[in-house]
Amino acid sequence: MDNTILWSGIIGQKDAIDRICASLDAGETHHAWLFVGPRGVGKWTTAKVMAAALNCEERGCGSCGSCGKVMREIHPDVIHIEPEGNFITIDQVRQLQQTVSLKNFEGNTKVIVIDEADKFTPEAANAILKTLEEPPPAVVFILVTANIDAMLPTIISRCRQVQFSPIPAPEMATFLMERHSLSYDEAMLATKLSSGILGSAISFAVSPSKQERRKKVLAIARDIDRVDLARLSFVAEELLAEIKKGVAEVQERQKKEFAWLKEQSGQKDMPAHLKKNIEQKHKREASREEHQGFEEILTIMVSWFRDIIFSKETGRDDLLANQDRILEIKEHVDLVTGADIYRCLQIIEETKQLARFNVNMQLALETMLFKIHEVVTVKDTSYF
Numbered sequence: 001m002d003n004t005i006l007w008s009g010i011i012g013q014k015d016a017i018d019r020i021c022a023s024l025d026a027g028e029t030h031h032a033w034l035f036v037g038p039r040g041v042g043k044w045t046t047a048k049v050m051a052a053a054l055n056c057e058e059r060g061c062g063s064c065g066s067c068g069k070v071m072r073e074i075h076p077d078v079i080h081i082e083p084e085g086n087f088i089t090i091d092q093v094r095q096l097q098q099t100v101s102l103k104n105f106e107g108n109t110k111v112i113v114i115d116e117a118d119k120f121t122p123e124a125a126n127a128i129l130k131t132l133e134e135p136p137p138a139v140v141f142i143l144v145t146a147n148i149d150a151m152l153p154t155i156i157s158r159c160r161q162v163q164f165s166p167i168p169a170p171e172m173a174t175f176l177m178e179r180h181s182l183s184y185d186e187a188m189l190a191t192k193l194s195s196g197i198l199g200s201a202i203s204f205a206v207s208p209s210k211q212e213r214r215k216k217v218l219a220i221a222r223d224i225d226r227v228d229l230a231r232l233s234f235v236a237e238e239l240l241a242e243i244k245k246g247v248a249e250v251q252e253r254q255k256k257e258f259a260w261l262k263e264q265s266g267q268k269d270m271p272a273h274l275k276k277n278i279e280q281k282h283k284r285e286a287s288r289e290e291h292q293g294f295e296e297i298l299t300i301m302v303s304w305f306r307d308i309i310f311s312k313e314t315g316r317d318d319l320l321a322n323q324d325r326i327l328e329i330k331e332h333v334d335l336v337t338g339a340d341i342y343r344c345l346q347i348i349e350e351t352k353q354l355a356r357f358n359v360n361m362q363l364a365l366e367t368m369l370f371k372i373h374e375v376v377t378v379k380d381t382s383y384f
């Protein structure tokens with residue numbers, strides 16, 4: 001394919017892209033695709049680029065109106081579905097079936113991107129299966145999942161499967177240096193902290209508030225053995241405030257985007273379908289930011305404790321994620337036992353699992369801090 005601008009924004013997924021482009025080049029796009037792979041490696045972006053290619057006269061030029069709308073997630077014929085709460089419900093699928101039966105607004109191909117396609121309720125799964133078995137014309141479904149084992153085999157067998165892999169660290173670091181003008185050290189730090197998730201690496205690299213957030217969370221992890229028990233709820237509130245700050249930043253950006261799009265439309269009132277698309281997209285972005293903020297905080301906590309255990313067990317500095325904190329990490333190596341650190345990591349992991357259900361974040365963070373505090377605090381009684 002000649003048009004590589006959009007595709008070049010996806011890194012470390014050559015096999016997947018080759019496979020998709022071969023099919024697009026052949027001009028016969030399969031009607032259902034399944035993108036499989038860990039979170040944050042480019043499945044969602046690839047789905048958008050594919051949708052852009054399917055609706056662009058030049059097969060994904062990246063600069064026409066259609067490509068712009070698809071990439072901004074406001075194209076009326078590119079529809080994003082994701083779980084409402086914990087599941088994709090039968091109502092969502094029914095609504096989708098109605099949408100695909102309607103004539104396209106402006107594109108050649110309607111593209112339905114279904115994120116977390118492992119989260120259909122049984123009823124919804126059966127309904128979507130019927131649609132995949134008798135596909136409407138000019139509709140392409142892209143199902144996206146990080147958890148293929150939880151999907152119905154009958155749905156999987158209807159789709160052409162594309163595997164996405166974790167992005168190799170050197171490739172990610174090079175991308176950050178080239179596209180975001182980071183120094184080698186900055187790029188390596190962002191890469192190591194992102195656990196292979198490109199989106200987090202980029203947002204960390206370019207956002208001073210995320211770097212500020214990291215400083216705060218690391219300080220909390222470092223000092224938790226010395227914090228007064230009574231202050232822990234307050235500390236949890238501080239963490240929550242960090243998450244809210246991220247969401248507020250997103251909403252601020254959205255306001256500007258909305259105003260800009262309104263101006264672009266040249267009308268006093270934006271067309272209703274466009275307005276609805278933008279509102280849905282903004283809601284999606286805000287809730288994604290909230291979840292990611294929660295996970296990011298936990299990932300930073302993990303990085304601190306994991307660095308201590310790595311330093312303790314291997315003595316090697318190059319394995320540490322927090323390259324700018326090596327001295328502090330070393331100071332902590334002798335203060336806690338390996339077993340205690342593993343217990344802390346387990347507590348954070350359990351808290352991470354909770355995020356998959358719509359938990360009360362403040363309560364989850366508070367509980368986690370209390371448990372870690374209990375583990376790492378010097379147990380006075382052992383000295384008597």
Ligand SMILES: [Zn+2]
Pocket residue numbers: 056057058059060061062063064065066067
């Ligand atoms: Zn285009």
